[in-house]
Amino acid sequence: MGKIKFIISTIILVVLFGCGAPKATMQLDSKAKQLKPSADKALVYIVRPSTLGFAIPMKVSVNDTYIGSTGGKRFVYVFLDSGKYAITSKAENESEVILEVQAGKIYFLEQIPKMGWIKARNKLEQLSETEGQKKLKKCKLSTKCTASNSDS
DSSP states (O other): OHHHHHHHHHHHHHHHHOOOOOBOOHHHHHHHHTOOOOTTOEEEEEEEOOOTTTTSOEEEEETTEEEEEEOTTEEEEEEEOSEEEEEEEESSSEEEEEEEEOTTOEEEEEEEEEOOSSSOEEEEEEEOHHHHHHHHHTOEEBSOBTTTTTTO
């Protein structure tokens, strides 16, 4: 019985004081939401509008290169050359989407958190531009976005 109380206490502490991805300043957030891709790059937003598992960071990588982490109601973005990419979201599980992008276009993926055994699980899905813009408005830029630390 003591072991169960310890596990429950640990889970509660992680939820209350977890290291979810903090949001960026309002200025950086606003700028990131208004980005336009250049003629030679595509822009991909990965949004996580849900609060489920908010304190559990979910790492995002493109072709095995880390681009950032999200928490509840957070997003990250990346500029990519035209081509095909494996975009992976890691939580308790890995979810991958193969996305073929064209320069000058904007793409949206959503991280959908689900309950897991130890921490949140996730599913990555592509959104239409209309749906993506709507969900982007519900999110704030994660400070754990490598693009925002170099491009913005």
